[in-house]
Amino acid sequence: MPTEIKSEIHLGDCLEILATYPDNFFDLIVTSPPYADNRANSYGGINPDNYVAWFLPRAQQMSRVLKSTGTFILNIKEKVVNGERHTYVIELIEELRKQGWLWTEEFLWHKKNCYPGKWPNRFRDAWERCLQFNKTKNFNMYQEAVMVPMGDWAKTRLKNLSDTDKTRDNSKVGSGFGKNVSNWLDRKMAYPTNVLHLATETGNRQHSAVFPKALPIWFIKLFTQKDDWVLDPFCGVGTTCEVAQSLYRHSVGIEIKPEYYELSKANLNVPVNYPLFEDHNQYGKNHTE
Amino acid sequence: MPTEIKSEIHLGDCLEILATYPDNFFDLIVTSPPYADNRANSYGGINPDNYVAWFLPRAQQMSRVLKSTGTFILNIKEKVVNGERHTYVIELIEELRKQGWLWTEEFLWHKKNCYPGKWPNRFRDAWERCLQFNKTKNFNMYQEAVMVPMGDWAKTRLKNLSDTDKTRDNSKVGSGFGKNVSNWLDRKMAYPTNVLHLATETGNRQHSAVFPKALPIWFIKLFTQKDDWVLDPFCGVGTTCEVAQSLYRHSVGIEIKPEYYELSKANLNVPVNYPLFEDHNQYGKNHTE
DNA sequence: GTTCCGCATGAATCGATAG
DNA sequence: ACTATCGATTCATGCGGAA
Numbered sequence: 001m002p003t004e005i006k007s008e009i010h011l012g013d014c015l016e017i018l019a020t021y022p023d024n025f026f027d028l029i030v031t032s033p034p035y036a037d038n039r040a041n042s043y044g045g046i047n048p049d050n051y052v053a054w055f056l057p058r059a060q061q062m063s064r065v066l067k068s069t070g071t072f073i074l075n076i077k078e079k080v081v082n083g084e085r086h087t088y089v090i091e092l093i094e095e096l097r098k099q100g101w102l103w104t105e106e107f108l109w110h111k112k113n114c115y116p117g118k119w120p121n122r123f124r125d126a127w128e129r130c131l132q133f134n135k136t137k138n139f140n141m142y143q144e145a146v147m148v149p150m151g152d153w154a155k156t157r158l159k160n161l162s163d164t165d166k167t168r169d170n171s172k173v174g175s176g177f178g179k180n181v182s183n184w185l186d187r188k189m190a191y192p193t194n195v196l197h198l199a200t201e202t203g204n205r206q207h208s209a210v211f212p213k214a215l216p217i218w219f220i221k222l223f224t225q226k227d228d229w230v231l232d233p234f235c236g237v238g239t240t241c242e243v244a245q246s247l248y249r250h251s252v253g254i255e256i257k258p259e260y261y262e263l264s265k266a267n268l269n270v271p272v273n274y275p276l277f278e279d280h281n282q283y284g285k286n287h288t289e
Numbered sequence: 290m291p292t293e294i295k296s297e298i299h300l301g302d303c304l305e306i307l308a309t310y311p312d313n314f315f316d317l318i319v320t321s322p323p324y325a326d327n328r329a330n331s332y333g334g335i336n337p338d339n340y341v342a343w344f345l346p347r348a349q350q351m352s353r354v355l356k357s358t359g360t361f362i363l364n365i366k367e368k369v370v371n372g373e374r375h376t377y378v379i380e381l382i383e384e385l386r387k388q389g390w391l392w393t394e395e396f397l398w399h400k401k402n403c404y405p406g407k408w409p410n411r412f413r414d415a416w417e418r419c420l421q422f423n424k425t426k427n428f429n430m431y432q433e434a435v436m437v438p439m440g441d442w443a444k445t446r447l448k449n450l451s452d453t454d455k456t457r458d459n460s461k462v463g464s465g466f467g468k469n470v471s472n473w474l475d476r477k478m479a480y481p482t483n484v485l486h487l488a489t490e491t492g493n494r495q496h497s498a499v500f501p502k503a504l505p506i507w508f509i510k511l512f513t514q515k516d517d518w519v520l521d522p523f524c525g526v527g528t529t530c531e532v533a534q535s536l537y538r539h540s541v542g543i544e545i546k547p548e549y550y551e552l553s554k555a556n557l558n559v560p561v562n563y564p565l566f567e568d569h570n571q572y573g574k575n576h577t578e
Numbered sequence: 579g580t581t582c583c584g585c586a587t588g589a590a591t592c593g594a595t596a597g
Numbered sequence: 598a599c600t601a602t603c604g605a606t607t608c609a610t611g612c613g614g615a616a
Contacts, residue, residue, distance in 0.1 A: 032589080034589090035589050037589090075589095076589095077589070079589085079590085079591090080590080080591065080592090083391065083393065083426045083592090084391050084392050084393060085392050085393070085394060085395060087382065087383060087386070087392070090379035090382060090383065091383075093376070093379060094376060094379065094380075097376070102372065102373050103373050103374050103376070104372065104373060104374070104410070104411075105374060105411060105412075106374060108397065108399075108416050110397075110399065110484055111589095111609095112609065112610080113588085113608075113609035113610050113611095114482055114588090114590085114608085114609080115588060115589080115590045115591090115607085115608085116588085116590085116606075116607030116608040116609080117590055117591060117592085117605090117606055117607050117608090118480060118591090118592095118605095118606050118607055119590090119591055119592055119593095119606085120430065120432075120592080121393070121426070121428065121430055121591095121592085122393075122394060122483075122590095122591070122592085123394075123432070123480055123481055123482050123483045124480070124482045124483065124590075124591095124607080124608080125482070125483055125589095125590065125591090126482030126483055126484045127397050127482075127483065127484050128589080137372045137410070139410065141409065141410050143409075143412070191407060191412055191413070192412055193403055193412050193413045193414070193415035193416075194411075194412045194413065194414055194415055194416065195399055195415045195416050199609070199610055199611090200587095200588070200589085200609090200610085201588095201610090201611090202586080202587045202588050202609085202610060202611075210589075211589090439608075439609090440608075440609055440610090441608085441609075441610095479607085479608065479609095480607080480608095
């Protein structure tokens with residue numbers, strides 16, 4: 001384990017904490033900000049109607065500290081308000097563009113285990129946006145780091161696995177390819193699409209689940225190299241920093257709620273093992289088998 | 290085949306054709322309009338920057354002819370222009386709301402076999418939006434018509450099928466559940482989510498691919514009953530009308546390009562068989578196997 | 579060690595009730 | 598009337614204990 005990897009967690013509002021960082025410092029910002037909510041919560045309960053105004057000055061700081069080759073990934077989803085999808089997310093996209101951001105792409109996170117419920121006029125919401133913004137068109141992207149086994153080859157290989165391998169161990173590794181993940185490496189690989197198929201991590205009794213580790217892992221691999229700097233300005237319990245550390249990236253996390261801040265620091269002190277580099281099969285493509 | 294089902298195809302601009310229809314006539318509008326494009330095409334080549342202005346008067350007519358209990362499904366996806374996702378779709382959402390439409394939901398079509406390709410700064414685009422708009426909150430929705438087998442039950446059931454059943458017949462029916470689809474009915478079913486997993490229909494080189502039949506089928510089942518009226522104001526080769534007819538719904542299709550108009554009429558005259566009512570397993574949920 | 583089974587756990591949404 | 602709170606509803610996942 002390389003001890004030179006730095007992981008810093010700050011307690012406070014990212015608007016103020018980021019002011020202490022220099023320009024053009026980070027290679028990647030990946031975050032899942034507090035979603036708009038009517039209830040009081042961290043950041044004083046951001047009403048959907050005030051969400052854009054609340055977000056913009058913080059995005060300005062993020063732009064400043066991000067390198068010109070860097071990427072900003074924003075995981076967000078609009079709530080239903082009064083029977084309609086609220087427009088604060090699409091308004092935010094437009095305002096961020098006015099701020100100078102390029103709206104390069106919109107990745108999708110397909111939540112395989114979405115929240116249950118039944119309503120007369122609506123189905124369960126099973127997806128969230130992962131908006132990609134950049135400062136310039138010349139951003140770094142390392143596509144080979146997130147390649148996945150090709151479908152055809154995967155299909156024939158699947159036939160030779162036992163049924164139990166397929167059903168049980170699929171769920172265990174979350175790979176969709178059975179347990180011997182290492183056997184799948186150095187095979188015919190394909191580039192993924194802009195749709196990520198991931199389950200939320202429930203059962204983590206410690207804290208409210210934000211996004212699954214696989215989500216920041218994917219973007220960190222895709223947009224950074226080892227020793228790069230990753231920022232999560234709304235880091236929650238520190239998932240982004242935790243996986244950044246595992247991937248040998250330096251990271252800075254900022255969290256305004258003291259209890260999450262403490263959990264973040266605790267998570268970073270837990271000794272980690274490093275299976276993540278071998279973990280090529282977490283994502284996508286294997287949903288048709 | 291019930292001969293009383295009416296299927297009308299018109300040649301022309303829907304802005305003018307719809308003017309000949311009365312208020313509150315249709316139960317569902319489902320369409321995939323011509324995408325913004327810089328090249329000359331039907332409707333005179335709609336530049337992305339002019340797309341919203343071009344669309345709005347047509348949406349006004351659609352609103353007029355749609356019943357208050359009806360639904361408008363808009364299948365659309367923004368193009369990449371100059372390295373960025375263009376904003377005409379999210380602008381359109383906001384303008385349609387100003388026009389009085391309610392933005393009830395955004396369904397996703399996950400294209401399981403998306404267009405191949407490789408770019409240095411972008412992955413393949415594997416999803417499109419299916420925006421749901423309504424005139425009121427009291428729209429009709431028939432959720433039971435699109436229920437799918439539950440995940441766990443599907444998994445355990447899969448174990449008892451032979452490998453050849455799984456691989457061979459999966460690809461054949463595209464159902465993901467093997468061949469005896471009817472046996473899966475009246476079992477433990479769950480409501481679907483707002484994510485549709487559908488493959489595009491390749492091989493039909495006759496015309497530019499619009500959407501797969503399964504897409505309008507799903508929305509027609511979800512938002513209409515038999516003998517209801519369905520409209521596709523940009524019907525292309527008539528896919529929507531064709532499946533509406535198969536599902537015993539009356540339909541009106543409008544197309545401005547003469548060659549597509551002719552194909553639409555031809556498709557409606559082809560004798561159809563009616564497997565669609567038994568076909569509950571086309572969609573979603575079974576993408577993790 | 580392997581397989582099966584039970585069960586808690588969610589970035590949810592609606593409608594009813596209460597202030 | 599308008600807003601805040603609360604209960605009911607629902608299901609994929611992964612963990613842990615049992616066979």
